[in-house]
Amino acid sequence: MAESPVGENGTASEKRSTALSETDSGERYPKGSAFAGALLVSVFVVATCGLIYELLASTIASYLLGDSVTQFSTVIGTYLFAMGIGSWCSRYVKRDELRLFVRVEILIALLGGWSAAALFTLFPVLDHFRVALYALVLAIGFFVGLEIPLLMRILRGRFDFSETVSNVLTFDYVGALAASLLFPLVLMPWLGMIRTGFLFGLLNVAVALAVLFMLPAKRAMLAEKIAGIVAAMLLLGGFVVAERLQRWAEVAGYGEPVIYALSTPFQRIVLTRSGDDLRLFLNGNLQFSSRDEYRYHEALVHPAIGRVAHPRDVLILGGGDGLAAREVLKHPDVRHITLVDLDPEMTKLFSQSDMLVALNRGSLSDSRLRVINADGFRWLREARGRYDAIIVDFPDPTDFSVGKLYTESFYRELSRVLAPGGVAVVQSTSPLVAPGAFWTVAATIEAAGLSTKPYHAYVPSFGEWGFILAAHGAVPQQARILPGARFLSAETAERLFDFPPDMARRPMPVNRLDNQALVREFAAEWARYEG
Amino acid sequence: MSWRPSRRTLIAGAGAGVAAAGIGWGVTRDGTPQGTEGGADMARGHRLRDGGFPEPAHEEHTGIVIAGGGVAGLAAGWALAEAGHDDFRLLELEDDVGGNARGGRNAVSAYPLGAHYLPVANREAGALRRMLTQFGMITGEKDGAPVYDPYQLCADLEERLLWKGRWQEGLVPHSALSETDEADLAAFGAAMAAFSKRIGSDGKPAFALPIAYSSRDADLLALDRIGFADWLDAQGWRSPVLRAHLRYSCRDDYGCEPAQVSAWAGIHYFAGRRGWAADGAGENVLTWPEGNARLARAMAARFAPRIAPGRIVFRAARDADGVVIDSFDVARNASVRTRAAAAILAMPHFVAARIAPDVTAPARAFGYAPWLIANVTVDRHPAGRGAKLAWDNVSATSEALGYVVATHQTIGARRKETVLTWYLPLSNMEPAAARRLLVERPAEHWRRIVADDLLATNPDLEGAIRSIDLWRWGHAMIRPVPGFIWQAAPQAAAVTRPPFFLAHSDLSGLSLFEEAHYRGVLAAEDAMRFTGHTHETML
Structure with a gap:
């Protein structure tokens, strides 16, 4: 680059400069x-x-x-x-x-x-x-x-x-x-x-x-x-x-654009959307993807309710997104649903946002449904009613405070409010990723005096997911599956109960308030899975 | 490791004294949070020392009088009520019964003022198990072992230790250990397991709880004549990690340094507990937000109409018909004379010796460790790297014994705020000097010490400390110095004869709920036997 000691509007200082150049203010800079x-x-x-x-x-x-x-x-x-x-x-x-x-x-x-x-x-x-x-x-x-x-x-x-x-x-x-x-x-x-x-x-x-x-x-x-x-x-x-x-x-x-985020006293609620895929995260953990949540919620609700002769009173613990309630409401016998979710912000969001109401079909505003915002365990300890079907849809046992919702003490309370002939279902994490945790839940429900019938379904955004049916006597073999479901049919519903060897039952300890065996097992298995 | 040390009962038994309260709320100008103050051994206790009570103007009569409403006195009352003996009266110095097992409460949570848990009872603690069953804490039996109520057993996670900058589960460090540490920890653990299993030549366990059921084998009792630190030296266990842990244990259970307690006492901490319970709960403890105040209140509820609080017993003597107990009724501002056939002195021996010098041995051999307890209300739960928040949280580098989370037993979702009960035994100086320091150091200085210690352990609590309520215990725990448990204490106890009966954990040399309970039940049964009330023994 050529040196140009004299600029178009060059000043005297520039002309004077020899080894150093200067600006209006007389500053000198190295030349070269x-x-x-x-x-x-x-x-x-x-x-x-x-x-x-x-x-x-x-x-x-x-x-x-x-x-x-x-x-x-x-x-x-x-x-x-x-x-x-x-x-x-x-x-x-x-x-x-x-x-x-x-x-x-x-x-x-x-x-x-x-x-x-x-x-x-x-x-x-x-x-x-x-x-x-x-x-x-x-x-x-x-x-x-x-x-x-x-x-x-x-x-x-x-x-x-x-x-x-x-x-x-x-x-x-x-x-x-x-x-x-x-x-x-x-x-x-x-x-x-x-x-x-x-x-x-x-x-x-x-x-x-x-x-x-x-x-x-x-x-x-x-x-x-x-x-x-x-x-x-x-x-x-x-x-x-x-x-x-x-x-x-x-x-x-999150990996997808966040369209809603709110910190409540209980959790962090985040919604993301990418195209038609709407996802809910609680404390960073995926709760559902709108693309395949029907698989999860049909598998959660229908095998249980379909085994009850007349499911009139239904209790949903957790499930503030109203998606399990949407499935429950498809059963014509259902007269009352009691939905207990900790976080009022959660049930408010899912009963007011148009996009979310479209997803749960307004289940939270249905006249048959009553929302109670309370801690599930505390509410259950005080509960006096009897329920024909109970849907337990809590977050995974990632910490000691959620782990309490999977203990023998909890299932004893659950057993107390489960009507004779009633069936309960518990979402129980992935039997493929965390078989130890899954079978710990089964062992714990059995320790509380209920008989169990575990099953699993494939939900793409979650992977292979597990559920456990529970009843006072033997869990009925057959379920009436309503026609018109997207995922479940009378034939496919039967196949959910087969466990291949990699998910097969193994002896596990009972999860108690004072040992929280589940939280430890769950953390170890997921850590191994995620490397 | 076969031994899993846990914080044993902090302090049990009756404490004398009164709450001197000054209430503040907020933050001082230098940023130290404010709070309330209270404790034992202040105005009423000192009034007792100084005398000058008016002569009794009223007289009352009862069959058995219990002087002192700490755990031992309450257990005596409970045992009398169990035996259908309803002619008794309990006089308590404070406005509240419970002694060291009292609790407080604020807008956030109930919290303990002293003892905060009870380990699952040993097989030999029959009277205690009977009481726990009555209170719904033992709910049944499974495979022949007691089933404890899962809601009252300490929920997981029980304990964590801040060790080299990271929280780990349990109180014994298990990382970054030298070969010596590993070897000494293993050797100590094995020795304690052997002591725990050992049955003496008299067929009794080497270390029992209550200790009265322990073997009297000479080689075992010899351990009570030497210091714990000397005994450890003699075994060649010098690992600093082991010794630091043992120091923590001694200060935790006895408020003393390992050099100050006998080897028998030091070993008892590890070899004396064989909790008997179904579902693997044997090593667990019962705990409640308000600590052992739950137990004290449950006992008091069995005979509430017989309890007279605010009564300073200042004289106890024998007369032709039995006993004469003079007490000052704070509410009526007048003295009362209580005549009874028998008296249970359920108070620390240094108080008993003062009010009843004619019927008790001097208290020279009885030394007590002072403690400071702070209930710290925080706006958010403590966190930290590594293991999650536990019930009992201890820092390896702190002089304090850490803190217990009052809301730990809450089921379901927890609130953000909680109360942390922080414990400090003033063990590193002469008890008398420590007591003076405890009382004379201004409350705001103590608060700053508490806040600094808590923030050093949990920097995440910066700005979250709302208030610090102090509780000063001048005579919190009997000190089991060499020769005390199996010599000095039994000799002193033997001086007192019917119609007087002594009931206090200091006679056992271990300030544990189990001991106070045993001593209370024992005195009640002896008194009933003396007064001719037939009953079936629980012991």
Whole structure:
């Protein structure tokens, strides 16, 4: 690149310059093509980084908040607007452009580099996530907006004006192309959002450090150097622990756009949707996928109710999504359903949201159904009624507090409210992944004095899933399966009771409140399965 | 490992004293949470020491008078009621019975003020099992063994230890151990298992609970004459991990350092419990949010009309017709003379010796360990890396004994807030000096110590501590120093003759619910025998 000591609107200072170039404010910068070249490369990097942050914010916003058109549009708009403010504000910078440029680089590196991790981590804890999102976008945009004018002013001594503008904008736009191609094709699939953020933060701070270390020793900018190194370390640290951050930032792990998220006193409810696939997660565990939940709920409900002569009073424990209730209501004999679910937010959501009401066919608003928001175990201990069918649809025993719902003490209470001739069914995790846990539930129900009849069904989003029928006497052999079901028919319902050798019964201990054998077995088996 | 140490009964038996309460709520300017204060051995106890009670103006008559409403006194009353003896009266210094087995309550949960659990009873503890059955804590029998109510047995997870920055299940470290640690832990465990199984030449278990059922073999009793630490040294067990665990155990059960207690007492912690229960519950414990106050209240409920609280017994003497007990009635601000055929002195011996010097031995040999207990109300449950929150949570690096979660037994979904009961025995100095420190150190300093310790164990509780309620026990536990259990205590007990009967766990040298209960039942049966009331023995 040719040196051009006199610019189009060259000032006296430029003309005076020999070994050093100067700007309006009389600042002196090292001359030489290496430094100028480095600055142009930095334009490229800076432009790439800026666009990556913008894409990250847009992608995270649409991932977390849904409606990607709105999110991309508003985030990009906000970002460009903030860049405008930054550019405009650059006029108030009168001196020390290089120092400021370096500082801005370090700041952008930190803000942009940590932006993905911060947004994911903040989403579950903030009530007004959008405020944080747009504040972050505004801040990054503002500083990126400052960058280019500053760079142009630093470079003006080396090229004539037209060349400066041309050089800077060319590198800027090429950088943008690089970013927009890299982001979807390489970065998202290989690094993920959080790591991508840190990687570009590192590149950003590398620019600042490169500029700093190319300066002659007497213009040390020691504070900036230290700040740059600290920032680089923070970003490198973030990159290294990104996987752990990803786990903290629970919403990063759903794999589908989140359309609803709510923390209640009891759990975290998250709904995701991708195309026609609606999924419910409680505390990060998949509860159903709308594509195949009919398999699960038909298998849960009909083999039990179909074995009761006149199923009039039905009790559902758990099942606040109303999907089991939807199946129960298909039985014409049913007069009353008592549905006990811990979380009022859950039953409210599934009785009010149009999309969810369409899925459970308004079962929670049916006049035959009564919702009780209470802890299942506590409610059961006080319960005085008798029920012809009991559907127990609790989350898997992942911790000691849910594990109590699978104990001998619990099933004794269940047995007390199960009418003579009644049948209960318990969802009992996967007999393929966790056969020990599955057969522990069976052994526990039997220890409580009930006889059992275990079965299993294939639900693609869950895998091979297990259920256990329980009754006072022997569980009836035959079930009346209503016609019109999508998954179950009179013939297929019989096949569910065959257990191939890899799921075959094995002797297991009884799960009690004071040993919680199930929670331990369940955790060990799933850990083995998931490696 | 064949031995699974668990926190044994913290403190049982009657405590003397009174609650001195000052109520605050909120946070002080330096950020230390506030709370209430209470404890034993304050105003009423000191009034007893200083004397100056008015002469009795009223007189009352009863068959048997029980002076003291701690676990021993309540067990005596329960045993009298069981035998159909309804002519008795129990006088209690405090406004509430229960002694060290009292509990408190706030908006979040009930919580213990002292003893917080009872291990599954040994086969030999027949009277205790009978009571547990009556209270619905033993619900039946299976394969010949008692079935305990699953809702009252401590729910899993029982214990966890913060060891090298990570919570692990159980209280004995099982990672990062040296070869010496492994070897000494194994050797100690094997020795304790052998002691636990051993039957003496008199056909009795080497270490029983109640201890009265223990073998009197000379080599076993000789263990009571040497210090536990010396005995461990003599075995060559110097693993720091083992010794730290044994220190924890001694402080937990006796409020003492291993060097201060006898080897017999130290071994008893590990070899004295053979819980007898169906469904593998033998090593478990019964526990409730309010701790052993559940048991104390259940006993008191059997004879509630016979209990007179707020009565400071200040004199007990013999006369021609039996006994004369003088007490100061706090509510009436007047003294009362109670005449009875027999008296059960169910109070710590240092109090009994003061109010009844003519009929009791001096209390010189009786030393008591002071404790501080803090009930910490927190806005969220403690967490931490590794094992999940347990009932009993201990840090290997803390001087305190950790904390117990009051809401652990809650079934179903738990609330975010809870109460943690935090325990500290002041064992590393002379008891008298420790008692002075306990009382004189300002409450806000103690609160800061509690908060700092809790936050060092659980940094996740930063900002979540709502209040810290302190409870100071000046004379929490009898100290089983060498020679006490099998020499000094029986000698002192032998001095007291009918119509006086002593009932307190300090006569056993072990501050355990089982001992207090046994002593109460024993005194009640002796008193009934003396007064000619026929009954069938439970012992």
